[in-house]
Amino acid sequence: MTRPPLYVRRPFLAGLIRQLPLLVVLVTVAVGLLVVTIGHWRQGLVMIGLVLVASAVLRLLLPVRRVGFLAVRSRLVDVVLLAGAGIALTVLVLMIPLPQP
Structure with missing residues (x-):
């Protein structure tokens, strides 16, 4: 007897x-914002920019059934916008x- 798939057995966990x-x-963006709040604005914003680039890579490499809500538009548009915003x-x-001391 085969077991039913995870989305049938545990829909919350599967989601x-x-x-x-x-x-x-x-x-990771929340951690970056926390770093900005602490006073290290440059490190926090670089962290946020790099996580945007990483999310573009995730969107590019993961299949649609695994990417979840990172998939908003077509793959090309999502990757270009996320990577462009992160790099910019x-x-x-x-x-x-x-500032000079």
Whole structure:
């Protein structure tokens, strides 16, 4: 006798696993915002920019059934927007000169 699939046996757990990429991205962005709040704005914003690039890579590599709510538009549009925003944020933050002591 075969067991029913996970989404039938444990629908909440199956849904949580499906949204795991988005959860990782959101938690990392929250940590970046916490770093900004503590006073290390450059490190926090670079972290947020890099997690946007990482989410673009996840969106590019993961199949549709595994990517969850990271899939909002077509794959190409999602990847271009996420990677573009992440690279732009990271570059802009790193271009701001540090204050001289």
